Amino acid sequence: MSTPSAALPVPAGRAAAADALPGERIAEGPGSPAFSPLYRQIKALMTRSLQAGEWRPGEAIPSEMDLAARFKVSQGTVRKAVDELATDNLLVRRQGKGTFVATHAEQKIQYRFLRLAPDQPSGERAQRRFLDCRRQRAPADVARLLGLKAGDAAVQVRRVLSFQGQPVIYDDIWLPGKPFKGLTAERLAAYGGPLYAMFEAEFGVSMIRAEEKIRAVAADALAAEVLGVAAGSPLLSVERLSLTYGDRPVELRRGLYRTEAHHYRNELS
């Protein structure tokens, strides 16, 4: 192998991605330092392969040796790229078996983004009830957050989650119309698992990370009715913007949580 700073040669062609690469590693911008190490370029190429669907959720990606050959770098460099993708939760390593594309369908990773926990732990699963699923124009605020133009098609889903028979979460969910064409109340009800698993399996949309804004609010008439509390009761308001590859927003979820017997848990470090 030549020096680390040399341009990456274009490896043999593959199905989905061409693995083309900028000719130089140092950005040419005037005075811009913008140095990107080799392993980050590999990481970017691999992210593209994930985004393009060359490797699908749940599947194994090629072995480190194969990737090293494909990208014409040492195994250690591939390893560092995979390490970062694994800590970003895009990949999951399993010693002796291989490296796999992360999936929301996994039993152990299900409800990865749900931070509400019961005060008294109980292995019980959530009961879902869908209130409606409508296709309509995105309101201005929703459009802005989802990166749509005001008036673009969107899908609104509203549902209630119950634990031990008690309604606890009311979710008002907005999805961009384009990638979620064909989403209906029937399909929602038919699919057993978590929403994010369905989005991934049936629409090819993988939620990678999310940003939440949390507040305390007073229950309005609708929320009070749906959640079975008095109007004016304090509820946790959780606005979640979910992002897919490349930090593209693909879901806006406004949740109201009852927190008499549950709490939102968080780890700071």
Next chain:
Amino acid sequence: MSTPSAALPVPAGRAAAADALPGERIAEGPGSPAFSPLYRQIKALMTRSLQAGEWRPGEAIPSEMDLAARFKVSQGTVRKAVDELATDNLLVRRQGKGTFVATHAEQKIQYRFLRLAPDQPSGERAQRRFLDCRRQRAPADVARLLGLKAGDAAVQVRRVLSFQGQPVIYDDIWLPGKPFKGLTAERLAAYGGPLYAMFEAEFGVSMIRAEEKIRAVAADALAAEVLGVAAGSPLLSVERLSLTYGDRPVELRRGLYRTEAHHYRNELS
């Protein structure tokens, strides 16, 4: 260097820690796999040095080459240990300068654990007002969470944080009496910076990570008075347990946040 599985030889003595090491790397428990790679043992030794105060917040630790010599391993192995300590936020790497012990006194890291953000960003700093600082016996629930015996000495601090003249946060803070001997209202008022910077500088207690439980609650009479809202108004209740080295709990903080113009932000991944 001998094989990776060999026991670590005890390096030359140092001031604070003896760097003693278990004779074998594989735990002897019957059938227990408990394999611990070399770099994790190095990490544990370094954590001990941090805990023992051999390296203090803000100071530089020895260079990777020095550490490699001290522990009689390769630089790469030290590097992996330091990498993990850096992602755990115990250390901070600065290329060309060295590796430093993380500190809450740092301007850029200040208020690391405060997740409340204004809806309209404003570079304004918090105004603090201390309501009281009392030395007393820990109530049962506080004692349990702090790992004290019921009735052990504790320090209770209550304070209000205001932003742009508006009271926004009411904190009820409990600290174990032993390590915080000598904490008084006067010293609190005298110290300018964040509480955690003071705890670190004046009591040698470094907060490393924290666990929070968040709820929506109705303001009681006291909270309403202190925060200037109507009784019954929704407030965000944030219970934080802060931990120091070795996951030892050293602070219980119960906060009530007004969220009309602020929100608790969180990143999920």
Next chain:
DNA sequence: GAGTGGTCTAGACCACTTC
């Protein structure tokens, strides 16, 4: 036994900071 990821080493060179 073959294949996978995981650890450890040794050495070269690069980028950044300080003197």
Next chain:
DNA sequence: AAGTGGTCTAGACCACTCC
């Protein structure tokens, strides 16, 4: 120029999984 962390390589061996 010297010292620090950061990158990259090549090779050996270990731990785990599956056939």
